[in-house]
Amino acid sequence: MNEYDSTINDLLLDIYDKILVTEEKALRRGSFSDLSIAEMHTLEGIGLYETRTMSETAANLGITTGTLTVAVDRLVRKGYVERRRDSSDRRVVRVCLTRKGKLAFRMHNKFHKLLVDRIVGPLSETERQMLLKLLQQIAGFVGDQYKRYNLG
Amino acid sequence: MNEYDSTINDLLLDIYDKILVTEEKALRRGSFSDLSIAEMHTLEGIGLYETRTMSETAANLGITTGTLTVAVDRLVRKGYVERRRDSSDRRVVRVCLTRKGKLAFRMHNKFHKLLVDRIVGPLSETERQMLLKLLQQIAGFVGDQYKRYNLG
DNA sequence: AGTAAAATATTTGATAATCAAACATTTATT
């Protein structure tokens, strides 16, 4: 790995790491200090609008339904999520966010918004195009790898 | 959040997520299938060259020494890490990678190298400069946030 | 020199995230 490459690598690792830690701390300090990042992530998986089944949500999050069941148990206990049996197919359980859950979701999104604003704000139009192109390239590559390791 | 911003946000989340999963799977399939990402991370924290103390390593990784102790226990059992009491100060425990540990470390780095190569490879010189600048900006911002939440 | 304080690691007890496999309930198929 040459000098340039390894600088890029280090920057990526550094960014990646600090975002994780910062998100967690930001969450712990805010109004929803009883939520972990993982729980926040579950809220995101459930989503703001549709009511999703357990299976859908688990697939969405890339976890097993067993894992989701215990996560939802806790989120229901804490008042962020509502569980309802589907009336037409009583095997199915539907989950959705409570008002409090939606609030938490939106608050968390502000963090991301802030991050993106700050990144994008100071850029020129050319730079913005460049950033978009770069990220799309990266997402494409990572997506390919992902497929290779999950199907191939 | 405007259209552009939210595209950037989505791309970032997508990349972030898929890298995590792919890394884990790649690891599980390879020659070091008994290592988790977290354990790999511990190996990185110990590093290739110096022998570090437990405290240094824990601080380096942002975890408590208690957590590190159990992680190192397992890595020693699996043959990736060596533990040695410091001869001049016998409170201190020094850890370093075994040959196998170094091998695993280097193998894992290949994944990162591949990623960076693929990202950087197709770029022009101008684009490379821009990428570097962008990442430095992002790292700067994230670093500031990090400090705010960890000290301020 | 002898004791109290500080530094370093480990152990303990607790919680959370995760999986696979066993189980229970409901629906679909034959």
Add this chain to the structure above:
DNA sequence: AATAAATGTTTGATTATCAAATATTTTACT
């Protein structure tokens, strides 16, 4: 009606994590 399939939950296990208690060794102080 009986069997198979689908959907969730429960169980048992492992890993990651922390804070607080404990053990050992060194440093500082009197």
